[in-house]
Amino acid sequence: MTIKKPSEFAINMNLDKMMILQQSDLHLVTNMQYFDDQSPCHLYFIGKRPRVTVVENSLRLFEDYFELTFRIQKKNDFEELGVKLENNFSTNDIELKTTYPFNMFEIYDGGTLVLNAKSTVFLQSFLTYPYDTAFLDFEILYVGQSYGVEGARTAPDRLVSHSTLQGIYSEAIINNPDSEIWIALASFEQFNLMMFDGRTKFSDEERDNDRERFVNIYDKLNYEGINEQQKINFTEAALIRYFQPPYNKIYKDSFPNPAHKTYSECYDLDINSICIELQTSDIVNCMFFSESVNRSPIHMKDFQLHSTEERRSMFNFY
Numbered sequence: 001m002t003i004k005k006p007s008e009f010a011i012n013m014n015l016d017k018m019m020i021l022q023q024s025d026l027h028l029v030t031n032m033q034y035f036d037d038q039s040p041c042h043l044y045f046i047g048k049r050p051r052v053t054v055v056e057n058s059l060r061l062f063e064d065y066f067e068l069t070f071r072i073q074k075k076n077d078f079e080e081l082g083v084k085l086e087n088n089f090s091t092n093d094i095e096l097k098t099t100y101p102f103n104m105f106e107i108y109d110g111g112t113l114v115l116n117a118k119s120t121v122f123l124q125s126f127l128t129y130p131y132d133t134a135f136l137d138f139e140i141l142y143v144g145q146s147y148g149v150e151g152a153r154t155a156p157d158r159l160v161s162h163s164t165l166q167g168i169y170s171e172a173i174i175n176n177p178d179s180e181i182w183i184a185l186a187s188f189e190q191f192n193l194m195m196f197d198g199r200t201k202f203s204d205e206e207r208d209n210d211r212e213r214f215v216n217i218y219d220k221l222n223y224e225g226i227n228e229q230q231k232i233n234f235t236e237a238a239l240i241r242y243f244q245p246p247y248n249k250i251y252k253d254s255f256p257n258p259a260h261k262t263y264s265e266c267y268d269l270d271i272n273s274i275c276i277e278l279q280t281s282d283i284v285n286c287m288f289f290s291e292s293v294n295r296s297p298i299h300m301k302d303f304q305l306h307s308t309e310e311r312r313s314m315f316n317f318y
Contacts, residue, residue: 003310003311004197004200004202004312005197005210005213006196006197006202006206006207006210006214007194007195007196007197007210007213007214007217008194008195008197008272008273008314009192009193009194009195009217009218009221009269009270009271009272009314010192010193010195010271010272010273010274010275010302010314010315011190011191011192011193011221011226011234011266011271011273011274011275012190012191012192012193012275012276012277013188013189013190013191013231013234013235013238013274013275013276013277014188014189014190014191014276014277014278015186015187015188015189015277015278015279015280015283016039016187016188016189017034017035017039017041017186017187017283018184018185018186018187018280018283018284019032019034019035019041019184019185019284020121020138020182020183020184020185020284020286021121021183021185022118022180022181022182022183023159023169023181023183026156026183027156029041029156029185030156035185035187039187039189040187041146041185041186041187042145042146042187042232043143043144043145043146043185043186043188043232043235043236043239044143044144044145044146044159044184044185044186045138045140045143045183045184045186045239045288046140046141046143046144046164046165046168046181046182046183046184046247047138047139047140047141047142047181047182047183047184047288048139048172048176048179048180048181048182049120049135049136049137049138049139049179049180050072050074050135050178050179050180051072051073051103051178051179051180052070052071052072052073052103052119052123052135052180053071053073053101053102053119054068054069054070054071054096054098054102054103054105054119055068055069055070055071055080055102056098056102057096058096059094059095059096059107061087061089061092061094062087063087064086064087065084065085065086065087066084066085066087066089066094067082067083067084067085068082068083068085068096069082069083070083070119070123072135073178073179074135074178075178081131083123083131085126089109089114090109090110091109091110093109093110094107094108094109095107095108102119103118103119103120103180104116104118104119105117105119105122120136120180120182123136124136124284124285124286125285127285128285133285133286134295136285136286137286137287137288137289137295138182138280138284138286138287138289139289139290139291140243140245140288140290141172141181141245141246141247142164142168142245142247142248143236143239143240143243143245143248144162144164144236145232145233145236146159156185164247165183167247168247169181184284184288188235188276190226190231192221192222193275193314213270216269217269217270217271220269221269226265226266227265229262230262230263230264230265230266233262233263234255234256234262234263234266234274235276236251237250237251237255237256237260237262237263238255238274238275238276238301238303239276240252240255241253241255241256242276242293242299242301243288243290243293244290244291244292244293245290246291255303256274256303256304256305258305266305271305272304272305272306272311272314273302273303273305273313273314273315274302274303274305275300275301275303276299276300276301277298277300278298278299279297279298280297280298280299281297281298282297302315
């Protein structure tokens with residue numbers, strides 16, 4: 001028998017901050033101070049993107065703009081992309097320097113270094129319509145968290161010596177020589193959703209019982225807060241269940257499940273649903289996708305914590 005309650009609650013974990021980089025740059029994250037105590041980075045994605053290199057000696061200077069050519073590898077084929085940028089150089093003595101494998105380059109203006117960048121990061125920082133930017137999109141291979149047996153750690157700290165990351169790198173080099181492996185560090189912000197059923201007729205007793213339940217859940221969510229470890233656990237589990245990354249094993253087919261103690265607080269509180277929401281295009285100028293989920297600038301998914309036979313979803317309005 002499906003249970004209906006006068007009030008229902010859901011927890012929506014919304015992507016707050018994200019940074020895409022490679023493992024060699026993890027040591028720079030702390031100095032950037034992008035993540036902080038209010039937006040800690042405890043979740044991360046490991047993914048791949050096509051290999052992008054700059055074409056040696058391709059810099060061309062014009063009065064109002066300059067042009068660089070990049071090469072995008074797709075399996076055994078290469079596509080060239082010419083990019084025009086505003087000419088803000090102070091001289092006409094402009095030099096492009098790059099060495100094999102040409103994934104990084106430097107630009108000098110009159111002998112002074114004015115730009116030092118990775119090809120993919122450089123293009124991701126500004127490239128928009130009318131350019132076709134599909135090659136910047138992030139294919140998710142693995143979703144992980146920084147809480148481990150060592151205790152609470154930030155994702156950059158854990159990834160410096162992450163065994164799964166090393167395994168993905170090794171296998172990806174063999175299976176995807178046309179791709180580069182990237183890491184997306186992420187922080188999620190919690191939003192609490194409430195809904196009241198004003199159409200169903202409940203007895204006075206049912207409403208009285210729900211009133212105390214409502215106060216308990218509301219106070220816990222808005223004042224006391226969900227345990228941080230449990231919050232990270234169910235956010236990670238929901239992301240894995242949604243994207244189905246090939247390198248993840250647990251949670252792909254078993255979230256949500258009341259037998260999982262790692263996010264049991266949600267069941268103890270009688271939460272109706274867990275939701276995830278990612279709007280990556282606004283934050284990192286690319287779309288996310290996986291083998292199971294199409295690329296999109298926005299990903300949203302809700303997971304009902306109870307079966308439809310046991311409990312009606314608060315998002316089912318019919």
